[in-house]
Amino acid sequence: MKKQIEKAAEILKETLSVAVLTGAGVSAESNIPTYRDADGLWNQFQAQDLATLEAFSKNPATVWEWYSYRQQLMLKCEPNPGHKIFVEMEKYFPEFTLITQNIDGLHQRAGSKDVVELHGNVMKARCMKEEEKVFDFIAGDNYLPKCEDCGSLIRPHVVWFGEMLDSEVIGKATSAAANCEVFIMSGTSAVVYPAAGLPLIAIRNGAKLIEINLEETPVSDYAEISIRGKSGEILPEIWKLVKGDK
Numbered sequence: 001m002k003k004q005i006e007k008a009a010e011i012l013k014e015t016l017s018v019a020v021l022t023g024a025g026v027s028a029e030s031n032i033p034t035y036r037d038a039d040g041l042w043n044q045f046q047a048q049d050l051a052t053l054e055a056f057s058k059n060p061a062t063v064w065e066w067y068s069y070r071q072q073l074m075l076k077c078e079p080n081p082g083h084k085i086f087v088e089m090e091k092y093f094p095e096f097t098l099i100t101q102n103i104d105g106l107h108q109r110a111g112s113k114d115v116v117e118l119h120g121n122v123m124k125a126r127c128m129k130e131e132e133k134v135f136d137f138i139a140g141d142n143y144l145p146k147c148e149d150c151g152s153l154i155r156p157h158v159v160w161f162g163e164m165l166d167s168e169v170i171g172k173a174t175s176a177a178a179n180c181e182v183f184i185m186s187g188t189s190a191v192v193y194p195a196a197g198l199p200l201i202a203i204r205n206g207a208k209l210i211e212i213n214l215e216e217t218p219v220s221d222y223a224e225i226s227i228r229g230k231s232g233e234i235l236p237e238i239w240k241l242v243k244g245d246k
C-alpha cells in the first residue's frame, strides 16, 4: 500500500492535467450512505420505486418524502478530508476537472469552485412543465411542491435511472476524460453508465488511471495504481507526498 501511495504521488508530481471522478464512497466518511454497499440505499430501498420517472409519476409524494428525508440528512453532514484534497488539487494543477456522481453538494461546500455534477443536486428542484427552470429547493414537509410561476408539480433536480444526463454536463466530463494525463477515480463502484465509461475513455486516450476505493471495481484491472482504502485517508497521504517534494 505504501509503495502504491508513493507511486501515485510520483505520477501526480509529473502531471499538469488531471480529471477526477468521485462517487458516493467519497461522502461515506461524512456519514452519507452509499448506494450499493451492504448498508447502502439500494439495499434498503427499491430504486425502481424511488429513483425513476415512472415512480415519481405514480406517487410523487412518496418520492418527495424520501428526497426530503435525504436533504435533511445531507444538510447535517460536513465535507471530510477526501473532499478537501480536491480543493487543493483544483488550485495546484494547471488543468483540473472535478466530475462527481454525487448529488450532495459536499465538494462545493468543501471549497471546490468548479464541479461537474453528472447526476444533479439534491438541494435543487425543477418544474415538470418547464424543465429549464432549476432552483434551490428544500422540501421540508411539503411532499407535493408546486412551481411558484405555473403551479405545475416540481421534481428533484437529479438524474433517475433511464433518464439522459444533461448533454452539456456529460460533454464537459467526456472532454475532460479524453484530454487529461491522469484520471483519478474514487469512491465509485463504476457500474452506472455513462459515468462508468469515463475512466475507459481516459485510458483509451492515453491517460493513467489512479483508483482509490474500498473494493475492487470493473475498472481496477485497467488502473496504473489501484489502492484499497478510504478516500479520506489515502488521498491526504498521497497529497502530502506530492506537496512535500515540490
Ligand code: BJW
Pocket: 022, 023, 024, 025, 026, 028, 029, 034, 035, 036, 037, 040, 051, 101, 102, 103, 119, 158, 159, 160, 161, 162, 163, 164, 165, 186, 187, 188, 189, 190, 191, 192, 193, 194, 212, 213, 214, 215, 217, 229, 230, 231, 232
Ligand atoms: C469507498 C468508501 C470510502 C465506500 N472511500 N471508497 C444495462 C447495462 C448498461 C447500462 C444500463 C443497463 N440498463 C440500464 C442502463 C443504464 C443505467 C445504468 O447504468 N444502469 C446500471 C446500474 C446497469 N444508467 C442510466 O439509466 C443513466 N441514464 C442513461 O444511461 O440514459 C440513457 C439510457 C436511457 C434508457 C435506457 C438505457 C440508457 C442514468 C443513471 C442515473 C443514476 N442515478 C443515481 C441516483 C441519483 C439520485 C439519487 O441519489 O436519488 O445516481 S443511481 C446511484 O448510482 C446514484 C449514483 O450517482 C450512482 C453511482 O453510484 P456510486 O457513486 O458508484 O455509489 P456505489 O454505492 O455504487 O459505490 C460506492 C463505492 O464506494 C463502493 O465501491 C464502495 O466500496 C466504495 N466506498 N466507502 C473509498 N470511504
